[in-house]
Amino acid sequence: MRNGGLKARIAVIPGDGIGAEVTPQAVKVLKAVCSSAERPLEFVEFDWGADKYLREGVTLPPGGVELLREEFDAILFGALGDPRVPSNQHAADILLGLRFKLDLYVNARPVELLHDRLTPLRDRTEKDIRLIVFRENTEGIYVGVGGVFRQGTPDEIAVQEDVNSRKGVERIIRYAFEYARQNGVRRVCMSDKSNAMTFAHGLWQRVFKEVRQEYADIDSRHLYIDTLAMEIVRDPSQFDIIVTCNLFGDIISDLGAQLAGGLGLAPSGNIHPGKTSLFEPVHGSAPNIAGKGIANPLGSVLTSAMMIEFLGWKPQAEVIRSAVRAALQENYVTPDLGGNKNTVAVGDWLVNFVGKNHLAKQLK
Ligand code: NAD
Ligand code: IPM
Ligand code: MN
Numbered sequence: 001m002r003n004g005g006l007k008a009r010i011a012v013i014p015g016d017g018i019g020a021e022v023t024p025q026a027v028k029v030l031k032a033v034c035s036s037a038e039r040p041l042e043f044v045e046f047d048w049g050a051d052k053y054l055r056e057g058v059t060l061p062p063g064g065v066e067l068l069r070e071e072f073d074a075i076l077f078g079a080l081g082d083p084r085v086p087s088n089q090h091a092a093d094i095l096l097g098l099r100f101k102l103d104l105y106v107n108a109r110p111v112e113l114l115h116d117r118l119t120p121l122r123d124r125t126e127k128d129i130r131l132i133v134f135r136e137n138t139e140g141i142y143v144g145v146g147g148v149f150r151q152g153t154p155d156e157i158a159v160q161e162d163v164n165s166r167k168g169v170e171r172i173i174r175y176a177f178e179y180a181r182q183n184g185v186r187r188v189c190m191s192d193k194s195n196a197m198t199f200a201h202g203l204w205q206r207v208f209k210e211v212r213q214e215y216a217d218i219d220s221r222h223l224y225i226d227t228l229a230m231e232i233v234r235d236p237s238q239f240d241i242i243v244t245c246n247l248f249g250d251i252i253s254d255l256g257a258q259l260a261g262g263l264g265l266a267p268s269g270n271i272h273p274g275k276t277s278l279f280e281p282v283h284g285s286a287p288n289i290a291g292k293g294i295a296n297p298l299g300s301v302l303t304s305a306m307m308i309e310f311l312g313w314k315p316q317a318e319v320i321r322s323a324v325r326a327a328l329q330e331n332y333v334t335p336d337l338g339g340n341k342n343t344v345a346v347g348d349w350l351v352n353f354v355g356k357n358h359l360a361k362q363l364k
Pocket of ligand 3: 250251254282
């Protein structure tokens with residue numbers, strides 16, 4: 001069960017494109033690290049994605065949310081998105097559906113440089129790029145409130161509402177401050193666009209002003225999102241925690257991912273503390289490389305480390321992270337990172353590393 005128990009049930013949703021290629025690598029590594037630690041993980045795979053949608057017309061199956069919520073401790077997710085589904089309907093129903101219906105209000109996206117050579121920024125090193133983005137994950141412009149009017153005519157109008165509740169804004173800002181306190185981190189930056197989005201982000205301003213007063217021990221500040229985008233490139237070392245809305249968090253986390261080596265390396269967790277949460281790499285289904293066997297599995301593998309840490313298995317998460325660091329050190333990587341290894345070979349290398357590491361510990 002969750003939070004430190006001996007056994008955990010994991011729902012695996014590999015999804016589309018490279019999601020189906022990288023997720024099995026993460027599962028393989030998890031099995032290696034947890035069997036060696038005598039902590040069984042039970043995996044149940046779900047075939048939700050574009051193929052099923054095109055075959056059966058089903059996106060998120062009836063009862064699916066309840067099943068995940070009641071019978072699983074966590075969900076390991078790949079990616080959704082397929083050129084055969086231009087509407088992206090299945091991704092909206094499944095991915096956004098799970099985020100909303102499981103109330104996974106924290107989208108935690110760490111940006112951590114694991115090897116100096118991976119950043120495109122000149123003269124920046126591992127110590128400069130180590131932050132986490134907390135993206136509000138249950139509201140904002142993602143909720144699907146809106147519509148089109150006079151579609152297909154020259155007078156067509158499209159409206160998409162940005163929905164922000166006091167409860168929603170407060171809980172993500174509070175989470176960021178609590179995380180800072182609990183992890184001994186000093187600096188929180190809230191980012192919005194309250195100078196233009198005066199109603200929606202005026203609320204973010206008011207809530208931030210209130211909540212920060214309770215956290216005088218934390219160094220907190222505000223930046224408009226356009227300035228944040230500039231500052232994070234100019235000097236990423238000034239940030240520990242960034243908290244922002246759903247859309248801005250989506251964008252800034254891809255920017256952050258690139259500062260730390262690219263989308264192929266970036267993990268994320270969609271979290272509601274104490275409840276069944278969903279873990280996925282930041283990247284999508286990458287149709288441009290899908291089926292070639294060259295997708296980088298490290299983002300998914302680091303995601304699995306976040307997942308088991310959430311389940312209370314920190315030592316095992318650290319073993320996975322050290323395996324990834326070792327692969328980067330050895331340059332045993334896929335082409336996106338300048339290597340020539342394929343997806344499965346990198347997964348196998350990590351499994352082997354974990355096995356040896358464990359053996360070495362046992363022999364001590
Ligand atoms: P993407 O993240 O799939 O790809 C962007 C670029 O990064 C591509 O050049 C791709 O080849 C590269 N890339 C991404 N992950 C990689 C990896 N692991 N290894 C090597 N290279 C990698 O973004 P996109 O192309 O804008 O979107 C493709 C589809 O994925 C769309 O349908 C989109 O909606 C969907 N998507 C889904 C998720 C998700 O399920 N969480 C996230 C983002 C995008
Ligand atoms: C992500 C993705 C999704 C998002 C898409 C697929 C809806 O880009 O997880 O970052 O915007 O949240
Ligand atoms: Mn995204």
